[in-house]
Amino acid sequence: MVEIERDLEKQLLWIKHGTAEVIPKSELVEKLKNSIKHNKPLKVKLGLDPTAPDIHLGHTVVLQKLRQFQQLGHKVIIVLGDYTGRIGDPTGKSSTRKPMSEEELLRNAHTYKQQICKILDENKTEFVFNSSWLAKLTFEEVINLTAKCTVARMLERDDFSKRFKENSPISIHEFLYPLMQGYDSVALEADIEMGGTDQKFNLLMGRHLQKEYGQQPQIAIMMPILEGLDGKQKMSKSLGNYIGIDEPPNEMYGKLMSIPDELMIKYFELVSDFPPEEIAEIKRGLEEGKLHPRDVKMQLAKNVTAIYHGEEQAEKAEEHFKRVFQQQELPDEIPIFRVTPEVMEDDKVVLPKLLVAAGLVSSTSEARRRVKQGGVKIAGDVIIDANLRFIPVNESIVRVGKRRFIKLMV
């Protein structure tokens, strides 16, 4: 049984919190009023590209907001863009992608579902493929669709206009992407579409098309874009600056500790589950110098890690971090490497070979470099000789840099 939160003001407060933009606010109020009046949940849509089923913290910003919608009694629909995925959201580099196999698609969808349900309530979330309506469109219907938007309008989109001015290529099929995404909203009769601020154009296209098809236009709700570990570019898998929600606790905690200090508050706001008042307090504390940035960041790291791995694991990750990085001691669990004949010569282990074989470095050249830089230790001693041959001692620890260890077994 659906239970919509009856208090309009409360709903508004929750919904608006943390958003970058809501377009238009007035219609949101109307929709909410209606929904309360008829006890009818709003359909909140989010589109995802099914090619990379690896959810990272950047995605969770929007997902958290969706969870709030669920808690308010609304309905969340996740659109897996198997069809839009063939185009890829235009960036200027993509060309048409090969359609994914059924099998691959289902596998990705499954992974997605699993990951998304770490945040959303599985029972209240509907998953759909947009091929289920897009694939059925006849060419005539596609023509009709394209007739509903002018080129001038399309060129308003940031990256299109930029590319157009720069004389860089824009393929016709790229124009189809916003139209397809917008048509998803038509097909679903979405009330609200969520996205990052970079989705503004696409979300507004949804509104436009819904009007064209005689529907109530959806509300576009945009969340801020979360910067990745480098602190500059948006978090994305292809840039390698992401924190995946499936990553092991130690990894997650450590990565969170490596975000630039300036980004901490934003992370608190967008990916932690600290309440707004507390975040405000932390912010003040930092500004006044009462709080130590490191301690604050540790709080953040622990909190976020706990969301995905539970308190206990988060606690452990923190212990691990303190021990390994603050006290420069050894972690409690070190992968074991069994000494094999291929890393040996004359009964001695050849260091570069060992490092490569154990996966601590990617080539012998790199192994030599690390040694020259003083980054390699055996049993706590810095190694100077890049070609070191040594008789392996059972359980001795080989370390490269701060983060990579193995325990030797003879």
Next chain:
RNA sequence: GGAGGAGUGCCCGAGUGGCCAAAGGGAGCAGACUGUAAAUCUGCCGGCGCUUGCCUACGUAGGUUCGAAUCCUACCUCCUCCA
């Protein structure tokens, strides 16, 4: 159909006959410092051997040359303009 332009290392981007494994930036890695895997500074940053050496690499395939990322030919891919 015609004219012109582009293709460089993980990414961006300089380089138009030797001093180029290729400037600079970003990312990454190591070290120092610290308050953390922040910031800052220094170094490294194709592979193999390691003191000078070899191999692979500047869209692809050939060619000119003592010597080519750089010149020529063909091809591929892409872009712009004109029609």
